[in-house]
Amino acid sequence: MKELMLILVGAALVNNVVLSQFFGLCPFLGVSKQVKTAAGMGGAVIFVITISSAAASLIYDFVLVRLHLEYLQTIVFILVIAALVQLVEMFLKKVSPALYQALGVYLPLITTNCAVLGVVLQNVQKEYVFAEMGWNALLVSVVNGFGTALGFTIAIVIMAGIRERIAYNDIPKPFQGAPIVLLAACLMAIAFFGFSGLI
Amino acid sequence: MNSYLERLYNGIVKENPTFILMLGMCPTLAVTTSAFNGLGMGLSTMAVLVVSNLIISALRNLIPDKVRIPAYIVIVASLVTVVQLLIQAYIPSLYDALGIYIPLIVVNCIILGRAEAYASKNPPLLAGFDGIGMGLGFSIALTCMGFFRELIGAGTVFSGTPFAYSLPEIYEPVSIFVLAPGAFLVLAFIIAFLNAMNIENNGRKKVEGCGGACGSCGKAENCDKRRKL
Numbered sequence: 001m002k003e004l005m006l007i008l009v010g011a012a013l014v015n016n017v018v019l020s021q022f023f024g025l026c027p028f029l030g031v032s033k034q035v036k037t038a039a040g041m042g043g044a045v046i047f048v049i050t051i052s053s054a055a056a057s058l059i060y061d062f063v064l065v066r067l068h069l070e071y072l073q074t075i076v077f078i079l080v081i082a083a084l085v086q087l088v089e090m091f092l093k094k095v096s097p098a099l100y101q102a103l104g105v106y107l108p109l110i111t112t113n114c115a116v117l118g119v120v121l122q123n124v125q126k127e128y129v130f131a132e133m134g135w136n137a138l139l140v141s142v143v144n145g146f147g148t149a150l151g152f153t154i155a156i157v158i159m160a161g162i163r164e165r166i167a168y169n170d171i172p173k174p175f176q177g178a179p180i181v182l183l184a185a186c187l188m189a190i191a192f193f194g195f196s197g198l199i
Numbered sequence: 200m201n202s203y204l205e206r207l208y209n210g211i212v213k214e215n216p217t218f219i220l221m222l223g224m225c226p227t228l229a230v231t232t233s234a235f236n237g238l239g240m241g242l243s244t245m246a247v248l249v250v251s252n253l254i255i256s257a258l259r260n261l262i263p264d265k266v267r268i269p270a271y272i273v274i275v276a277s278l279v280t281v282v283q284l285l286i287q288a289y290i291p292s293l294y295d296a297l298g299i300y301i302p303l304i305v306v307n308c309i310i311l312g313r314a315e316a317y318a319s320k321n322p323p324l325l326a327g328f329d330g331i332g333m334g335l336g337f338s339i340a341l342t343c344m345g346f347f348r349e350l351i352g353a354g355t356v357f358s359g360t361p362f363a364y365s366l367p368e369i370y371e372p373v374s375i376f377v378l379a380p381g382a383f384l385v386l387a388f389i390i391a392f393l394n395a396m397n398i399e400n401n402g403r404k405k406v407e408g409c410g411g412a413c414g415s416c417g418k419a420e421n422c423d424k425r426r427k428l
Contacts, residue, residue, distance in 0.1 A: 020379045022229035026308060029224065071284070074302040075276040082269060114225050114306040121299055174395035178221060179387040186383035193380070 004143050010199050011147030017115050018155040019189040024115030028156050029181060031106070038160035042153025044106040046146065048088060049116055052081050053145030056120040057138050061130035077120050082111045119148045158188065203328045210332025217340035218393055222308040227341060228382035230300050234357050237345030238338060239293045243286065243301065245334025247278045248310050249327055252318040254278075256326035259319050271314045272305070279304045292359070309333060347385050352376030 017023045024045070031041045056077050064070055089107045092100040110116060123129075123141040130137050162184050171180050216222045226244070231237040254274055255262075262270045283301045287294045294301070304310070313333055318326040350356055354372040355365040375381050 022225050022379070022382070023303075025224035025228065026222075029221070071280065074280050074283070074305055075273065078272055078276050078305050079269070082272060114303050117306050118299060118303060121302055125299060173398055174391040175387075177394070179391040179394065182383045182387035182390070186380045186387065189380040189383060190375075193378075 004140070006199055007140060007143050008147040008150075011144050012151040012154065013192070013195040014198055016151045016155055016192050016195075017118070017148045018152055019185065019192045021118070023118040024113050024152055027106075027109065027113055028152075028159065028185075029178070031109075032156050032159040032163055032181075035157060035160045035164060038156045039153070040102055041106045041109075042149075042156055043102070044110060045113065045115065045152050046149040048081075048085060048107070048110050049119055049145045049149040049152075050142060051088065052084050052116055053119060053123060053141045054138060055084055056080055057123060057128070057141040060124055061137065065129070065131065073121070073124060074117075078117055081116050081120070085111045115148065115152055119145050155188070155192075159184065162188075202325065206325060206328040207332040207335070210329065210334070211336040211339065214333075215336040215340060216309045216312075216333055217337060217344075218390055220309075220312075222312055223337065225303065226300050226307065227344060228379075228386060230297055231341055231344040231348055231382065231385075232377045233296075233349040233353070233355075233359075234342055234345035235360055236293070236296050237341035237343075239286075239290070240297055240300065241334070241338025241341040243282050243297075244304055244307060244309070244337055245331070247275065247282055247304055248313060248334045248337075249330035250278050251275050251310055252313060252326040252330035253323050255314045256318040256321060256323040262319075267319065268311075268315075271311060275310050275314070276305045309337060344382075344385055344389070347389075348376050348381055352378075352381055 011017070015021060018025065018028045027041055027045075032038050059076065059080060060070075060073065064073060064076060069076075085107060089100070092107075123144055126144075128137050128140045128144065133140065159181075163181065166180060166184065175183070210216070214220055217224075217227050223244070226240050230240045251271075251274055255271060258270075279302060282304070283294075286297070286301060313329060317329050321329070346356060349358070350366070351373055352375070354370045355363065357363050358365065376385065
């Protein structure tokens, strides 16, 4: 249990996916104008990353490793993620129209969010695989995925909060738009360095 | 011939993927801790981009419209795997430095963006030149980022290559520039500098283009030109 907590906190805060590993920057910069939309995007990402970590972990351990096809992991994982996003979209539409309404716009965008593929590849790279830790591998992969997605949500919601406030500030002309957002991200990244002593 | 040269100019200057279109931000910020890493990432992406543009353009009449995105992803993912194995075999030091960001070329918005916006509508040769132009623009941007970060953060340039240069001992490196926050800082200042040049030149800010890469664009939700994925 303690190890799982450490993995969760490590993935969410210490190695924050956006601010220290630079995954998922496109939505981080693009969909962070309002707290509400940012939270929606975060919710969708948590949903997809958690499910795809589990699916990719199972497929890697029981299909790719068994067939000695580990070198195909990039192709297989991206297809799994793309199919899964489609599946989740169709499933939500039928089962929970309210949730579909809330996440709808963001779901298709997630396929090319590199945080999803990044986490899944990292799970394999960090050897959260069946051969190393048995069935625990599935649990650890899911916790790592969930923690990473949580970190993404924290970062994008904070960013949206900052942007809502700087929208009315008097910013020098060359810094309007992307540069001021990047500067805010820079300060956030420095702040998140403070977590590095946590583990 | 002019339209080929125009493609190159378009990719390097007019629609520079990093500084103007703001695509492919993840590798731009993550691997540019040194000029050599930036160049290596830029050239690997360019190799994938040129070949994927050629293949997708050659197959543009064969791929049904409804499944084009999955088809593009399969083509790009296969090429990325090839490039990954080649780098691992021939430049192991670069492979270690770029790490997980090599397989992540698959989800680089530039590649799918160009496939969707250009290669799927134009003949192979033009699409190939478009890939070269965009790839060069990306490589130059990454090398430029890496150059400044390495120079300020480590006091060296192109270290580990025959062109290595280092600042005199008296310079104390500001190591935050090779860490995560430095990436945001350097990119912010480069874009602000380019904005300032633009404002001076024509008195107005340039309109942000998007290259039609809606699938990977964070701004797609409030864009009226959005194509259904």
